[in-house]
Amino acid sequence: MTATIKFPRLSFDWNITPQQFINFWSNFYNYPQEHLYHDNINKGTFSASDVENLFLWKNGMKLSGKKLKALREITRHLDVINRLKADFSLDAFQNVFDKVTTIWKIFLLHITLPQCYxxxxxxxxxxxxxxxxxxxxxxxxxxxxxxxxxxxxxxxxxxxxxxxxxxxxxxxxxxxxxxxxxxxxxxxxxxxxxxxxxxxxxxxxx
Structure with a gap:
């Protein structure tokens, strides 16, 4: 009976190319509300709603009250974000957003200049x-x-x-x-x- 059954075995290939690595692992990607990222990330100028939607996407779920408060502190500087999108300076970014938590600060850095960060x-x-x-x-x-x-x-x-x-x-x-x-x-x-x-x-x- 077992002769007709195909038994699988998982293996790990250490010698694939970087391209093969990217192709293989990206196929498993599945993230909620992906449109919130794609619809907003390439906008030349952000509205507060654009930034909120991008952070909602990053969070992967509804934002808690604490995170909403932190996000409002970020969007309070929307004029700075848009100015940096047009003429970026890391020093200027750090001066305004130095107190933002690490992962959120880096995500803000990403949405401000996605081609670099x-x-x-x-x-x-x-x-x-x-x-x-x-x-x-x-x-x-x-x-x-x-x-x-x-x-x-x-x-x-x-x-x-x-x-x-x-x-x-x-x-x-x-x-x-x-x-x-x-x-x-x-x-x-x-x-x-x-x-x-x-x-x-x-x-x-x-």
Whole structure:
């Protein structure tokens, strides 16, 4: 009887190209109310409603009272946001929005200048840490974002020729996978594979 049944086995390929990585993981992307992002992100000038819809999309669900209050503090500076969209200065941005929490501040940075500043959250940070350092430790700080992640992200986009949004989607889904028990074990598995490769190289050279 078992001869007629096909039994699957999952495997992990460590040797795919960056393009294949993006194509594979972006296929799993599914996020609620995606139109809120696409309908607003490329507008040359924002209304308060545009900004609110983008943050609603980012949150993935209805905003709590605390988050609504924080968002109103952001939209209070709508004139600054639109001025920065036309003539961006990171120093000017920091001067006005320095007190905004890290992830929301970076998302505001993204919607202000999406062609330069990618989306940043715990999932893409986890993917970055694994791909860059074979580690899942660390915190998604603003310093890491500005000094490391932006360059990491831009390099992938340039190498693959994919859109910034598709690249973000792939990193997000891979980062979500790494949060699972099976995904989290990849660091140990990769370390074992690397150690075995080094040992084999030593034996071949002997």
């Amino acid at each position: 990618p989306i940043f959250d715990q999932h893409v940070f986890r993917a970055f840490r694994f791909l860059r350092y074979n580690s899942l430790s660390g915190s998604p700080t603003e310093q890491v974002y500005l000094q490391e992640y932006v360059l990491f992200f831009d390099t992938i986009v340039e190498t693959c020729g994919t859109s910034r949004k598709e690249t973000d989607e792939a990193l997000m889904m891979f980062g979500k996978f790494l949060k699972t028990p099976h995904g989290g074990s990849l660091c140990t598995l990769q370390a074992s594979v690397s150690a075995a490769t080094i040992q084999q190289a030593k034996q071949d050279a002997a």
